[in-house]
Amino acid sequence: MKIKLLKNKHRLLVFIKQIKDYIFPIYCLDCNKEGDWLCEDCYKKLDLSGRFFCPVCHSPTEYGECCANCLEQSFLDKEIAILKYSEQEIIGKIIYNLKYNYAEDLEDLIKKIIIEFCQKNSSLFTEATEIVLVPLHKKRYAERGFNQAEIIAESLAEILSLPINKNLKRIRYTKQQAKLNKKERAENINEAFALLGKNISSTIILVDDVFTTGSTMQACAKVLKEKGVKKVIGFTLARG
Ligand SMILES: [Zn+2]
Ligand SMILES: [Zn+2]
Structure with a gap:
């Protein structure tokens, strides 16, 4: 029956x-x-072999870990990205459609990409016990109806069987980072996030769609470290 x-x-x-x-x-x-x-x-x-560079100076490192010279300036311990970001390439079109054409059903394609990457690189995430995603401000969330980072985080959570902690919030409405230079991005995003609640794992994966200068991910990682997180592994679908 x-x-x-x-x-x-x-x-x-x-x-x-x-x-x-x-x-x-x-x-x-x-x-x-x-x-x-x-x-x-x-x-x-698609080249799914991964992008492994220091999150600060962008020099190549084995697993995307922060290089020795940049350790003191970085809240992110690692940054792991799957694809090289380019606006004109396939990945640029995927992210554009996800963000601006409300194409939420791109989720299946994104999941397929993440599964293939994780199968080849399963050891990269073994130490993590929880996933946190870069949040949208509630006003932007209301405009868009979903958060593209959440779609990526949900796929990763399912593949790695890890819980998602949604207590990281955007407490300040900020201009869109894409239109700003590196210095402006860091100022724009400063003090924009807060972590609610007390319970957070010691090693977490922080998820966003694209890593460009890293200022958004660093601002989130800073808040997490201030609340006692020991290790933050950045994970993005693409890296510029
Ligand atoms: Zn470096
Ligand atoms: Zn085709």
């Missing part, structure tokens, strides 16, 4: 997807072929 119900539910979901695809066809973000956000051929073009 249960199997029959599940089969019917599956048929219904397939049927709903067929109708949705008919009314709102999806085209590959790279080659425009109809069917998926990224067709199989274009997916194969």
Whole structure:
């Protein structure tokens, strides 16, 4: 009986997807072929080998750890990114559509990318016991309806079987970082976050969509360290 119900539910979901695809066809973000956000051929073009650089000076390090010269200026202990960010490349189009076209159903593609990366790099996250995501201000969350960092964090949490702690909040409404230079970004984001509650793990993974200068991630890591977190591992889908 249960199997029959599940089969019917599956048929219904397939049927709903067929109708949705008919009314709102999806085209590959790279080659425009109809069917998926990224067709199989274009997916194969993604380099998922990972981007491992010091979060401060951007010099290459083995697992994205902070280099010895920058240790004192960094609240992030590591920064692990999957793809090289470029506005014109596939990853730029994925993030643009996620942020500005409300394409929440890109989630499946993002999860596929994270699964493949984690299978090849499973040892990178073994010490972490909790996931924290870079929050949006509630006003921006209301405009957009979802937080792109949350979509990435949820996929990672499922793959690594780790809980998500959502107590990090954005307490100040800030200008969008993309339009600012490095110095302006650091000033803009300073004192923008706060961690509510007392319970937080000692080693956490901090998740965002893109790592550019690192000022947002550093501001979040600073708050976490002030509340007793010992190690913060940054994780982003892409890094500029
Ligand atoms: Zn394609
Ligand atoms: Zn460095």
